[in-house]
Amino acid sequence: MVITVAELLEKIKFDVVYTSETALKKEITTSDVTRPGLEMTGYLEYYTPERIQLFGMKEWSYVQNVIGDNRYDLLKNIVTDATPAIIVARGLPIPDEMVSVAKKRDTVLLQSTEPTSRLNGAITAFLDEKLSTRTTVHGVLMDIFGVGVLIQGSSGIGKSETGLELIKRGHRLVADDRVDVYQKDEFTVMGEPAEILRHLIELRGVGIIDVMSLFGAGAVMDSSKIDLTVYLEKYEKGNTYDRLGNGETTTEFSGVSVPQVKIPVTTGRNVSVIIEAAVMNFRAKQMGFDATKMFEERLSNLIAKNS
Structure with a gap:
């Protein structure tokens, strides 16, 4: 380039x-x-x-x-x-x-x-x-509470719809469908939209909408760090899902490892609210507050007390 x-x-x-x-x-x-x-x-x-x-x-x-x-x-x-x-x-x-x-x-x-x-x-x-060399990944990149969140998942899982709901809740769209990813430095990976898709989002059954025109300049960003990835997957009965938050996983972009959260999607789950909670929990962990560790300590103390 x-x-x-x-x-x-x-x-x-x-x-x-x-x-x-x-x-x-x-x-x-x-x-x-x-x-x-x-x-x-x-x-x-x-x-x-x-x-x-x-x-x-x-x-x-x-x-x-x-x-x-x-x-x-x-x-x-x-x-x-x-x-x-x-x-x-x-x-x-x-x-x-x-x-x-x-x-x-x-x-x-x-x-x-x-x-x-x-x-x-x-x-x-x-x-x-x-x-920097750009690579293209499929997903929706959002700025949520100041955290760059890349929402990924299989086609039709509801990534764009979730992105629209997050925009309505006051968060900002960076890129929809195609995210161009590049390494800014040794520890930082960035994402930006393809120029043809800037400020646009595609909704099945509705078509392409201009987020900036509908929601204003405060609803969009031109680029963002990718601090966290959220992978949406269809809920399958019988599958085992992380319920305590101690199964930490990562994914890699341009040689940089990024934390990943997997969220099962099923009828009745408000995915946008869950993503907000995941982001706030991510920020809390960065500040030294880990609810999972706190629960494990309380559980250990309870077992020791009852024994």
């Missing part, structure tokens, strides 16, 4: 020093950002011109100390036609030679008042997210 320089400018605020229509269409293919200190000394053996080139105080000071034509030649070696953008941090003044090189290479030249390290982190985080 790639993004363009224009998409970077939409996300992060810069002062544009030089740009062109073709320069904005240049593709960024890696989240790595280069601060070309060693390269400016002439060592270019492992130089990667396809990265964004970020100039902080150290790099800028070195450029300022290179006299005359050497400054232009030095920058021309670093900035190639493959370079997507040059960024100067800390609001530092941009040398005329850098502007000339940007025009010669048709490369966007940007300036930011942000400190170099903070700017580097913001750019890398944005590119990591956008360039």
Whole structure:
């Protein structure tokens, strides 16, 4: 997956020093950002011109100390036609030679008042997210009490209907039917809708409805973490179901394990209320309150007392 320089400018605020229509269409293919200190000394053996080139105080000071034509030649070696953008941090003044090189290479030249390290982190985080490999899973992704919940189950089990009921109860829809999942970092997996399905939900017998139009902007989100998965399964008499909550299971997305709750579905069960309770219980466990452990302790104390 790639993004363009224009998409970077939409996300992060810069002062544009030089740009062109073709320069904005240049593709960024890696989240790595280069601060070309060693390269400016002439060592270019492992130089990667396809990265964004970020100039902080150290790099800028070195450029300022290179006299005359050497400054232009030095920058021309670093900035190639493959370079997507040059960024100067800390609001530092941009040398005329850098502007000339940007025009010669048709490369966007940007300036930011942000400190170099903070700017580097913001750019890398944005590119990591956008360039991450996406996988598609079937389900409904909701934000419930601030927890990202992916509702899954076999076709026709009632995932979208449950999602609609949760929306009516004040929770927010992220994606219906198709959820694009990607790893944000080592511990976090994110989900977002396919662009064609954004803010839409499909109900058998009714068709496609626009959640944002019917319920307002507060009923939708563009993306969310996946903190918990809820798997809806048809209730079958004779099957054994977890009644104490100590049978913890997980499922994996993009290399990240996510806790899973399995809920049997049958006539008369209010699935949306049960999911809300599961989410509140999940939050309580994260805060150190575990009702299952409390019950087991009370049971152990009762057995010890009666014995």
